Amino acid sequence: EVQLVQSGAEVKKPGESLKISCKGSGYSFTSYWIGWVRQMPGKGLEWMGIIYPGDSDTRYSPSFQGQVTISADKSISTAYLQWSSLKASDTAMYYCVRKVTPYYGSGSYSNYFDYWGQGTLVTVSS
Amino acid sequence: QSVLTQPPSVSAAPGQKVTISCSGSSSNIGNNYVSWYQQLPGTAPKLLIYDNNKRPSGIPDRFSGSKSGTSATLGITGLQTGDEADYYCGTWDSSLSAGGVFGGGTKLTVL
Numbered sequence: 001e002v003q004l005v006q007s008g009a010e011v012k013k014p015g016e017s018l019k020i021s022c023k024g025s026g027y028s029f030t031s032y033w034i035g036w037v038r039q040m041p042g043k044g045l046e047w048m049g050i051i052y053p054g055d056s057d058t059r060y061s062p063s064f065q066g067q068v069t070i071s072a073d074k075s076i077s078t079a080y081l082q083w084s085s086l087k088a089s090d091t092a093m094y095y096c097v098r099k100v101t102p103y104y105g106s107g108s109y110s111n112y113f114d115y116w117g118q119g120t121l122v123t124v125s126s
Numbered sequence: 127q128s129v130l131t132q133p134p135s136v137s138a139a140p141g142q143k144v145t146i147s148c149s150g151s152s153s154n155i156g157n158n159y160v161s162w163y164q165q166l167p168g169t170a171p172k173l174l175i176y177d178n179n180k181r182p183s184g185i186p187d188r189f190s191g192s193k194s195g196t197s198a199t200l201g202i203t204g205l206q207t208g209d210e211a212d213y214y215c216g217t218w219d220s221s222l223s224a225g226g227v228f229g230g231g232t233k234l235t236v237l
Contacts, residue, residue, distance in 0.1 A: 045163075045214050045216075062224075095171070100176075111159070113161070113216070115173075116172065
């Protein structure tokens with residue numbers, strides 16, 4: 001059974017650093033991209049970025065470039081999302097997702113997120 | 127401001143049908159497959175539709191998807207109170223290096 005299990009809720013102060021995790025199991029962790037999605041309180045889903053654990057190829061959405069760091073340790077099938085200096089506006093639920101990219105030939109391929117972690121709530125408050 | 131545009135809310139009575147639209151552009155919906163996600167209150171989103179109109183195992187055929195040009199539509203028939211949730215469309219945007227984009231979400235109320 002495929003599972004993405006995220007680390008627990010965090011309460012931090014502005015300026016502190018944080019690293020949250022997402023452990024994959026039940027599939028070949030190095031063969032699928034893992035992405036991160038932010039959901040601020042009462043708001044919609046925002047795409048943050050993605051990493052391919054097989055070679056650590058990482059890409060960021062423009063809104064999050066320079067604001068967070070995405071990494072992975074394939075030896076323990078775990079992806080990470082990290083902040084060096086949290087702000088109150090980082091308060092949100094963060095989900096990791098597994099991206100599937102089936103290829104249908106003639107340059108046509110799909111992208112969708114078939115498994116989601118349970119979410120990690122990050123609260124930043126003084 | 128989301129890249130994909132969805133109505134903020136829709137509503138219908140139990141047993142009725144509802145559709146949720148998702149509008150984009152040629153760089154995203156126009157040249158990529160669309161997926162839909164259901165987020166029940168207090169839970170993580172779940173894949174509902176992928177590749178415009180395919181349902182993962184376990185998703186009832188009351189849920190359907192379609193795409194035309196730069197727009198996509200999610201349809202739900204035989205509405206049940208348990209369908210009350212937020213629904214998000216998603217796709218890839220070829221102009222972005224990270225690629226993923228979502229709609230702003232639509233709150234479905236089953237009256």
